[in-house]
Amino acid sequence: MSSKTMVRTGILFILLFAACENNIIQRAASDYFQYREGNWWQLASTQDTMMVEVEAVDTLLQIECFTVSFGGYPKYLFKKPNAISQYIKIIHNFGGEDYIVVENFVKRIELPLVNGNAWQDSLVDSIFISGAWVKAKFYIIGSISGFESVGGYGDVYTIAIKNVEIVILPDTVITDTIDVIEAYAPDIGLVRFEDNDGVFDLINYEVE
Amino acid sequence: MTSKPIHILLDMLIFLIALSVGFEGGYNIPAVGFKDLNSGVAFSLYINRHFRFADLSIGARTSYFSVENSAYSLYFYGLSIGLAKNSWLFSPVIEFGPEYARRKLGSSKESGYGLNYTLGFLINIHFEKLRFYPKFYYEGITNLKTHAGFVGAKLGVGYEF
Numbered sequence: 001m002s003s004k005t006m007v008r009t010g011i012l013f014i015l016l017f018a019a020c021e022n023n024i025i026q027r028a029a030s031d032y033f034q035y036r037e038g039n040w041w042q043l044a045s046t047q048d049t050m051m052v053e054v055e056a057v058d059t060l061l062q063i064e065c066f067t068v069s070f071g072g073y074p075k076y077l078f079k080k081p082n083a084i085s086q087y088i089k090i091i092h093n094f095g096g097e098d099y100i101v102v103e104n105f106v107k108r109i110e111l112p113l114v115n116g117n118a119w120q121d122s123l124v125d126s127i128f129i130s131g132a133w134v135k136a137k138f139y140i141i142g143s144i145s146g147f148e149s150v151g152g153y154g155d156v157y158t159i160a161i162k163n164v165e166i167v168i169l170p171d172t173v174i175t176d177t178i179d180v181i182e183a184y185a186p187d188i189g190l191v192r193f194e195d196n197d198g199v200f201d202l203i204n205y206e207v208e
Numbered sequence: 209m210t211s212k213p214i215h216i217l218l219d220m221l222i223f224l225i226a227l228s229v230g231f232e233g234g235y236n237i238p239a240v241g242f243k244d245l246n247s248g249v250a251f252s253l254y255i256n257r258h259f260r261f262a263d264l265s266i267g268a269r270t271s272y273f274s275v276e277n278s279a280y281s282l283y284f285y286g287l288s289i290g291l292a293k294n295s296w297l298f299s300p301v302i303e304f305g306p307e308y309a310r311r312k313l314g315s316s317k318e319s320g321y322g323l324n325y326t327l328g329f330l331i332n333i334h335f336e337k338l339r340f341y342p343k344f345y346y347e348g349i350t351n352l353k354t355h356a357g358f359v360g361a362k363l364g365v366g367y368e369f
Binding site: 027030 | 314320353
């Protein structure tokens with residue numbers, strides 16, 4: 001095999017490789033969650049806009065976590081190499097006084113993101129108030145439903161998250177379920193958010 | 209006049225004459241991208257042939273990385289062509305080749321291909337037919353859109369026939 005043939009084979013190999021859409025290095029090496037103070041994402045649906053902003057670090061249960069405002073509703077998130085955890089507090093009001101039934105961090109998204117992965121985590125606790133037990137349960141069921149290459153963003157992962165809050169009182173059971181779908185792009189963050197209010201797509205952002 | 213396949217076989221036979229074989233093992237630490245990865249282990253096997261201008265090696269390599277989530281693993285398997293100068297005490301080293309990447313979390317898997325390249329230097333210490341060398345390098349991996357890489361150190365041993 002002459003050196004010319006070897007060089008031509010090498011160039012052909014690189015061109016063929018470049019033509020292939022395969023971003024595994026991007027998916028494995030990138031940070032999909034840009035939780036740093038001051039970062040923001042502006043998303044819009046057909047009827048409304050929503051700002052997602054990372055605010056100052058707060059300390060809850062002796063853990064430093066980021067306050068991430070989703071359209072004005074704060075979520076307290078804590079990022080570890082193996083998960084994004086969320087601070088959950090369930091309060092029961094009895095006789096005009098608030099009682100904390102559940103307070104802890106729950107795994108919101110398991111990391112690293114790998115297509116097809118599914119996880120769940122739960123918090124359960126109870127409190128004895130005025131002669132009766134009040135029990136509360138919060139659980140999250142999450143899964144990565146896929147990824148797709150989106151021009152300008154790279155490989156975007158879509159994550160489905162179901163949040164269920166159950167409060168069991170002596171005479172009733174209160175259940176609140178919220179389903180959200182979030183899409184994250186490498187080194188950008190949230191690019192799509194979907195809940196009961198509609199589908200919001202990224203229109204502007206600033207990450208450092 | 210020989211046909212092309214016989215010509216290629218002859219080339220391979222010539223390559224296999226006057227060669228040396230070797231083994232390398234060491235650690236890689238994420239340097240560009242891969243922020244959540246811990247350090248990983250890397251191994252390679254190669255055959256080497258001496259040319260006047262440099263020593264050419266062809267090898268197979270693998271590396272493994274883990275993160276804090278013990279269910280996750282990231283493997284790279286690659287082939288490489290490398291150039292170094294084994295007769296020098298301090299020798300630059302350049303390697304490149306295709307890489308297969310596989311990442312797994314529980315039962316979920318992803319895989320794909322990339323290109324690897326290594327730039328570094330090694331310190332050659334000869335004992336008769338044996339050659340020992342520490343090797344320090346930057347190992348990049350790319351899909352021509354995203355670049356990431358590791359700094360690493362390996363200890364290698366080669367035997368010259």
